[in-house]
Amino acid sequence: MVTKEKSQVTEKEKKADFGILVTHGTDTMAWAFSVLRYMMKNLKCNVAITGSQRPLKIGFSSTDAGENIKNSLIYLTRVEPPGMAVVFNFGRTVYGSRLETKHKWEPDAFIGEEVARISWDELKSLGKDIKYRRFVKPLDKLYLIRTGGTIESVRYEEGGLVPGADLVERFLLQDNQKKYFHELYKFSVVAKDSSDMAFEDWVKLGSKIAEICKDNGHNTYYDGHFEEGVKIIQTNPFFSKKDYMQLLGCCKKGIVIAGYGAGNVQSQELEKNSIMPMIKKALSDEYFVVISSQVLEGVSDFEYDTGLKPIDMGAIPSGDLTPIESQVKLSYILGHEREIKAAAKKYGVDSYYLTESAFLSGVTFRKEQSKSKYLRIRKNLVINPDEDPFVNRNFKEAINIVARKLKKTTKEKLSTEEYFEEVKYIFDTMGKDFDKISDFILQAQVFIRQNKDWARINEVRLLLARAFLRQFSKEDAEQILKHIPTESDSYKKANEIMTNIQRDSDGDGWCDAIEMEWGSDPHDPESIPKKWVK
Numbered sequence: 001m002v003t004k005e006k007s008q009v010t011e012k013e014k015k016a017d018f019g020i021l022v023t024h025g026t027d028t029m030a031w032a033f034s035v036l037r038y039m040m041k042n043l044k045c046n047v048a049i050t051g052s053q054r055p056l057k058i059g060f061s062s063t064d065a066g067e068n069i070k071n072s073l074i075y076l077t078r079v080e081p082p083g084m085a086v087v088f089n090f091g092r093t094v095y096g097s098r099l100e101t102k103h104k105w106e107p108d109a110f111i112g113e114e115v116a117r118i119s120w121d122e123l124k125s126l127g128k129d130i131k132y133r134r135f136v137k138p139l140d141k142l143y144l145i146r147t148g149g150t151i152e153s154v155r156y157e158e159g160g161l162v163p164g165a166d167l168v169e170r171f172l173l174q175d176n177q178k179k180y181f182h183e184l185y186k187f188s189v190v191a192k193d194s195s196d197m198a199f200e201d202w203v204k205l206g207s208k209i210a211e212i213c214k215d216n217g218h219n220t221y222y223d224g225h226f227e228e229g230v231k232i233i234q235t236n237p238f239f240s241k242k243d244y245m246q247l248l249g250c251c252k253k254g255i256v257i258a259g260y261g262a263g264n265v266q267s268q269e270l271e272k273n274s275i276m277p278m279i280k281k282a283l284s285d286e287y288f289v290v291i292s293s294q295v296l297e298g299v300s301d302f303e304y305d306t307g308l309k310p311i312d313m314g315a316i317p318s319g320d321l322t323p324i325e326s327q328v329k330l331s332y333i334l335g336h337e338r339e340i341k342a343a344a345k346k347y348g349v350d351s352y353y354l355t356e357s358a359f360l361s362g363v364t365f366r367k368e369q370s371k372s373k374y375l376r377i378r379k380n381l382v383i384n385p386d387e388d389p390f391v392n393r394n395f396k397e398a399i400n401i402v403a404r405k406l407k408k409t410t411k412e413k414l415s416t417e418e419y420f421e422e423v424k425y426i427f428d429t430m431g432k433d434f435d436k437i438s439d440f441i442l443q444a445q446v447f448i449r450q451n452k453d454w455a456r457i458n459e460v461r462l463l464l465a466r467a468f469l470r471q472f473s474k475e476d477a478e479q480i481l482k483h484i485p486t487e488s489d490s491y492k493k494a495n496e497i498m499t500n501i502q503r504d505s506d507g508d509g510w511c512d513a514i515e516m517e518w519g520s521d522p523h524d525p526e527s528i529p530k531k532w533v534k
Contacts, residue, residue, distance in 0.1 A: 016140035018216055019076030019181075020047045020209060021069070023168055025149030025194025026109050030099040032194075032202050033086050034328035035226070037097065039206045040084070042220045043392050045213060047084040048072035050091075051194075052151040053107050056167040064107035065151045067091035069171060071118040073180035077139055078123045080131040082392065085115065092118055096129050100296050100322050111296060112322075142181035143212050144169060147205065148191040164191050187212075199228055223395060227334035230254040232323050234294055235265050235275055244278035254288040254330045257315070258323040259307065263293045263300035267309040276309070283314045288334065288355060290326045292318035299366040302373075316356055317374060319363035329390070333358050336395045343396075347403040357381050358402045362388025382406045 024032050033049055040047075050072045052065035071091030075083075086095040089108045096115035103109050115129045125132065146152065148163030155161050169186055171177065189204050190197070206222035213220035229252020233244070248255070257275065259265045269276045282289050291310055293300045299320045302308040311317060318326045333340070333355060340358070344351035356378070364385045365371040375381060382405040389398035 016216065017137075018045055018141040018143060018212075019073075019081075019139050020045060020143045020145060020212060021072055021076065022047060022049045022145045022147065022205065022209075023149060023151050024049055024051050024147050025151075025163070025192075025197070026051055026053060026101060027194040028197045029086065029194060030101060030110075030112075030322070030324045031328065032197065032205070033084075033095075033099050034097070034325045035199070035202045036206060036209070037084060037391055038328060038332040039202070039222045039224060039226075040209060040220065041223055041392060041394055042218065043082045043084065043209075043213070044218045044220065045216075046076045046079055046081045047209065048075045049084070049086045050088060050151075051149045053103075053105060053109050054150065055153045055161065056151050056171060057154050057165060064090050065168075066171065068151075069168065070177065073142070073177065074118055074121060074123055075116070076142070077180055078133055078136055079116075080133050083130070086110065086112070087118070094118065094123070094130070098320065098322050098325055100324065102296055138179060139181040141183045141185060141216075142172070143185045143187065144172065145205065145208055145212075146186070146188045146191070147194075147197070147201070149194050152191075153193075161193075163193055185212075199226065223332075225335035225395075226328075226331045227253050228331065230256065230327055230331040230334060232256045232258055232292075232327050234258045235260055237266070237273055239275075240272055241274060241277050244275050245281070248278050248282055251282075251287065253334045254290070255282055256290045256292055256318070256323050256326045256330065257310075258292050258294045259300075261293065261295060262298070262303055262307055263291045263317065264304050264306040265291070265310055267306040276313075279310050279313060279315060286352070288330060288359070289315040290318050290330060290359070291315045292321065292323040292326050294323070299364065301366040301370050303370075311374065312377060316359060317365070317370075319360070319365050321363055330359055332390065336399070339396050339399055343399045343403040346400075347407045349403055349406045353378070353381055354399070354403055354406055357383070357406050358390070358399060361390070361402055362386075382409045 029049065029051060036047070036049075050068040052063060052068055054063040054065065056063055056065040067090045068088055069091075072087040075085060075087050075094055079085075086099055087093070088095070088110050093110070093114055094116035095110060095112040097113045099110055099112040101109055102111045114126055116126055117124050123130075123132075146166075146168060150161065150163070152165045152167045153161040153163045154165045169184070172184055187208055189208050190201050192201065203222070203224045206224065210220050210222045231247070231251045233247050233251075233255055235257065257265065257279070265276070265279075266274045267276055268274055279289055289310070291300065291302070291307065300307075300318050302311045302317060321329065340355055341351050343349075344354050360381070360383045362385065363383065365374070365383075371383060371385075375383065382402070384402075384405060389401045
């Protein structure tokens with residue numbers, strides 16, 4: 001077992017399997033987790049964040065720290081990377097997002113989106129986000145990043161608990177933990193109680209994670225562009241209109257309102273304690289206003305008139321996002337105004353609607369009727385609950401994904417260049433999902449009907465055939481063809497190319513056919529759109 005203060009690795013070591021364990025206090029762990037989820041890009045390893053409600057120090061015999069650390073190691077070694085999760089509640093629960101503190105003292109401190117459970121050293125996935133490693137073996141390298149918190153706190157004389165003791169490393173070097181890793185690398189970013197942690201500390205933490213990954217040959221980086229002027233304002237029956245207006249003065253570009261119950265507010269504008277004048281003012285100043293709830297459990301909804309009124313005025317529902325995650329996500333999106341404006345201009349969509357659609361990507365509504373009602377209010381929005389493209393992806397790429405989807409909802413004509421980008425994105429991300437591929441190919445007919453340039457339309461059809469045949473094997477392509485109606489032109493063109501594959505012994509006949517059609521190298525996707533775009 002080797003413990004190292006700094007990561008000085010050779011080229012050979014860069015191929016090593018590694019994981020990162022972050023210790024953090026519970027008070028602001030929900031903010032830290034959410035910030036890191038949006039901050040880290042191209043993450044290719046697993047990161048486990050944990051801590052404890054009771055110190056690891058001897059004298060606290062009922063500490064939850066040991067199980068939280070041990071089961072974090074199980075997460076790091078059993079789950080197929082990349083992944084980032086909080087492991088807590090006596091190490092039994094693995095959280096993927098939507099983290100909230102529910103208890104001040106007890107080890108079952110959090111609720112959130114549970115993606116796995118750990119019991120008797122066995123990890124059980126609860127959804128598609130967690131995939132098991134094919135082979136379970138110890139990590140070549142474990143990186144411990146310490147930030148302080150209760151887990152390493154000690155009491156000095158008659159004072160309160162203070163973080164600073166080096167306890168987690170000692171625990172990790174015990175014999176029963178060594179089976180999870182070969183080498184331990186330790187870093188101390190800060191040594192603070194988490195109540196003292198702030199955004200700049202999480203930037204340091206993100207920077208350290210990126211540095212570790214780069215030392216291991218990864219192209220991971222952190223994106224620290226957040227609009228820190230986005231604040232959470234809680235509704236309060238003791239607040240006056242003037243109070244709310246003063247709180248608005250502390251905000252910049254965005255506000256998250258944590259309302260009552262399902263996401264309700266004081267909606268009677270003439271009442272002295274109404275928040276509605278502040279919401280009106282914020283919207284008129286082009287702030288983004290999100291309506292969430294102070295209640296810990298359940299999904300926010302605008303079932304009541306007191307929740308629907310601000311939505312009708314232009315506020316955004318938070319759906320299943322917590323107030324904290326709403327604040328962090330809105331802050332992250334608003335920190336990239338330049339990229340949003342560039343994408344809006346490129347795709348000819350409204351930047352305000354694009355920002356709103358970006359925020360709602362990956363958000364789930366309480367029921368389908370609520371989503372439908374909201375889309376009737378906002379006719380120019382797109383909501384994709386299946387994926388949040390801003391997690392672990394470059395912002396420019398993510399906002400372009402949302403912009404393309406938003407472009408489709410406006411029923412405007414896509415340019416051939418934009419359609420090529422859509423083809424490339426679909427085939428890069430969907431894998432061998434033949435049903436999705438055939439659905440996408442059929443969507444070409446919509447694009448074709450909107451164009452009058454039939455010569456270029458023919459090239460688009462050929463592109464579709466080429467795209468799926470280039471991406472998959474001959475057997476896969478045959479399976480895809482079965483999903484396409486035989487009377488469609490896409491099928492005819494694809495079948496022609498398939499015939500060339502069947503005739504050609506080296507399997508490259510389809511390339512020859514396309515080269516004859518295009519006069520360009522079909523292996524080089526960059527050469528094709530240049531020929532199309534004037």
